[in-house]
Amino acid sequence: MGEITIKQLAQILKVSTATVSKALRDSHEIGAATKKRVQDLAKSLNYSPNPFASGLRRHKSNTIAVILPEIANNFFAQAVNGIDEVAREKGYHLLIYLSHDSSEREAFFLNDLLSRRVDGLLMSISFDASDFTHLDAIQQKLPTVFFDRTYEGSLLHVTNNDFESAFDATRHLYECGCRNIAFLSAFQTLKTGDQRFKGYLSALKHCGLPFKDELIVHCNNNKNDSYTRIRELMTEIKPDGIVSSIEKLAKQCYYVCNELEINIPGDVKIVSYSNLDSASLLNPPLTTITQQAFEMGKEAATILFKVLKNSNYKADSKILNAELIKRRSTDIINI
Known part of the structure; x- marks a missing residue:
């Protein structure tokens, strides 16, 4: 018989499609006996409602798009769970796009979304973004809320206390005895990355430490390039403390230190933004700046539905x- 429709149910029961539709929604306008007839038939024929079809009649798709830089990062996985919880409560579906930290792919997705029927957009901006024209444009055409990675032109957003958390992380390293603290910079063209860097600079000043340009490592989305730059930092500059602005760079530090036989935390102490579940299982366990990823997803989705x-x-x-979660990667080693 193929996929059953409301129209076919109505023909079998010899009632109107409006009656079937209301009965399936358990409307008070339809009597109990009729509701039971409709619902029993729908169940027996494995009827499944088409959310897109009903949305088109209301000029809505009951679908929201989510653009993420990556999904392997535990932060974004948790954030999507928060978004999904709110969406399901509202009877909405998620359409997820992965930019793989490419602003070019990101711009393509945004253009594609305008030809699709989605009701709104939740988005975290790609690593290499520098031209935000496409982001300015989408906000004028589609309800959009940015989360975590934002830029100066974002009208609605949910963020982390990036300045304060980077300040606290840097000060923690100072309190652990570090005096030559490096900063692994990422997405500094975005407001998020800029605020983390400014928090680091403010903490240096607060602690009476001089700024040293050679302690700033500007990383990009090329894994091998970032590894090389971190290796050069560890062999040539030899910092005693590192603040990593993103999780993947902290992992690179561990690989470099293992290769060069640099002891963590004896030779260098490391703290990183990370929601990695296994942070406590690393050797040594990583001190992290852990974000409320699930709550951030929920908040962003809640704002979007209000719009x-x-x-x-x-x-x-x-x-x-x-939250700064202190673990052994920043322990004070008494000799």
Whole structure:
């Protein structure tokens, strides 16, 4: 018989399609006996509602798009779970795009979204973004909320307390005896990366430490290139402390230190932004700045649905607090 439709159910039961539709939604307008007839038949024929078809009648798709830089990162996996929880409560579906930290792919996806029927967009910006024209444009055409990685032009966003958390991480290294603290920089063209770097600089000043340009390592999305730059830092500059602005660079530090037989935390102490479940299982366990990823996803989705309900909704930016979780990678070693 193929995929059953509301129209076919109505023909079999000799009632209107409106009656079938209301009965399936358990509307109070339909009597109990009719509801039972409709629902029993629908069940027996394995009827499955088409959310896109019903959305088109209301000029809605009941679908929101989510653009992520990556999914392997545990932070984004947790954030998607938060988004999905809110979406399911609202009867919405998620359409997930992975930019793989490419602004070119990101721009392609945004253009593609305009030809699709999605009701809104949740987005974390790619690693290499520098031209934000496509982001400015999408906000004028589609309800959009940015989370975690944002830029100066984002109208609605949910972020981490990036400045304060980077400040606390740097000060923690100072309190652990570090005086030559390096910073592994990523996505500094974005507001998120810029705030983390400024927090590091402010902490240096607060602790009375001089700024040294050679302690700043500007990393990109090329894994081998980042590894080479971190290796050069460890062999030529030899910092005693490292603040990593993203999780993947902290992992590179561990690989480099293992290759060069540099002891963590004896020779260098490391703290990194990370929601890695296995951070406590690394050797040594990694001190992390852990974000409220699930809550960030929920907050971003909640704001988006408020906008979808009221196009005039004006939201203040939401800032969540990250937690500095101290582990053995920043232990004080007494000799």
